[in-house]
Amino acid sequence: QVQLQESGPGLVKPSETLSLTCTVSGYSISSGYYWGWIRQPPGKGLEWIGSIYHSGSTYYNPSLKSRVTISVDTSKNQFSLKLSSVTAADTAVYYCARPVAAAGFDPWGQGTLVTVSS
Amino acid sequence: EIVMTQSPATLSVSPGERATLSCRASQSVSSNLAWYQQKPGQAPRLLIYGASTRATGIPARFSGSGSGTEFTLTISSLQSEDFAVYYCQQYNNWPSFGQGTKVEIK
Numbered sequence: 001q002v003q004l005q006e007s008g009p010g011l012v013k014p015s016e017t018l019s020l021t022c023t024v025s026g027y028s029i030s031s032g033y034y035w036g037w038i039r040q041p042p043g044k045g046l047e048w049i050g051s052i053y054h055s056g057s058t059y060y061n062p063s064l065k066s067r068v069t070i071s072v073d074t075s076k077n078q079f080s081l082k083l084s085s086v087t088a089a090d091t092a093v094y095y096c097a098r099p100v101a102a103a104g105f106d107p108w109g110q111g112t113l114v115t116v117s118s
Numbered sequence: 119e120i121v122m123t124q125s126p127a128t129l130s131v132s133p134g135e136r137a138t139l140s141c142r143a144s145q146s147v148s149s150n151l152a153w154y155q156q157k158p159g160q161a162p163r164l165l166i167y168g169a170s171t172r173a174t175g176i177p178a179r180f181s182g183s184g185s186g187t188e189f190t191l192t193i194s195s196l197q198s199e200d201f202a203v204y205y206c207q208q209y210n211n212w213p214s215f216g217q218g219t220k221v222e223i224k
Contacts, residue, residue, distance in 0.1 A: 036213075046162065046205055048213040059212060062119070095161055102168060104152030104207060108161035 002027040004096045004109035012090075012116050018083040022096030022109060023076075029054050030074040034099045037070060037081045039092040040111070047092075051099050052079055086116045120144055120208050124216035130224040137193040139219045141206035146186045150210035153182055153191045156218075157202045165204075166191065196221070 008020035022035070029035065036051035050060035052070045060068050064083070072079040083090060093113050097105040121144040131137045141151070149169040154162035164173045166182035169189060179194040193200055201223055206216040 045217045046207070046215040048215070051213075061212060097161075099209070099213065100167075102150065102209070103171075103173075104154070104164050104167045104209060105162075105213075106164040106167075106173060108163075111161050 002098065002107055004098070004107060006094060006096050006109045006112040008112060008114070010113060010115060012086055012114060013118050014087055014116055015085055018081070018086050018090060018094075018114055018116070020081045020094055020096075020112065020114070021078050022080070023078050025077070028074075029072060029077050029079065034101075035072065035079045036097050036099045036105065038095045038097055038105065038108075039090075040095070041089075041092045049081065049083075049094075088116050090114070091116045120147060120211050120214050122206055122208055122214055122216035124204075124206055124219045126219060127217070128220045128222060130222050131196050132224045133198060134195050135224075137196055137200075137221055139191040139193075139204055139221070141184075141189040141191070141216050143187045143189075143208055147208040147210035149185050150208055151182075151184070151189050152207045152209065153180075154205045154207065155200075155202045156205065162205060193221075 003025045005023045012018045034051045037049040050070045052058045067084045069082040093111040095111045097108040123142045125140045151169045153166040156162040170182045203218045203220045
């Protein structure tokens, strides 16, 4: 059974870089699939941030592309998100999830709340 | 960008009744559409993919239909555990989600 778990700081200062890691268990990232990040501001809807293939190829939400970097570390079975120059508008629960071809995102991590505040 | 619009924003339904949720895409997404259920404090759960295929372990009372730009999620007989927020999501292009429909107890 594939499981995902997000980790990282819960508080980031404005203008700094948000960094999160997703650890995958029950499946080897190097075996395939894309892996992705999605966020949800408090009380609002879901926004896809970007996805990465196990080989390292990426695609990002155009609205965030200039600030986003997603990377993968197959040796640790992890993938990571960096979002630069954050503002209060980036405060959200950040989820990692596996996008399955022609089948949506499944499974999801439990999510981690990141607050941007000084 | 493909914009997904869900209606209604809130649906008040009595337990045992049928719920019908709509999702419209700003351009055709073929059958590349998924539905999710989200309960407070939890991650979304995949219900339907390919517009009409139930994900593993999803009860038969959940059904999806539609193609192109118009999609429907039907819950045939609402159970207490079904009161939640439901999102549609297209994956024909880079992924985008609808704003959600909250199904509440009437």
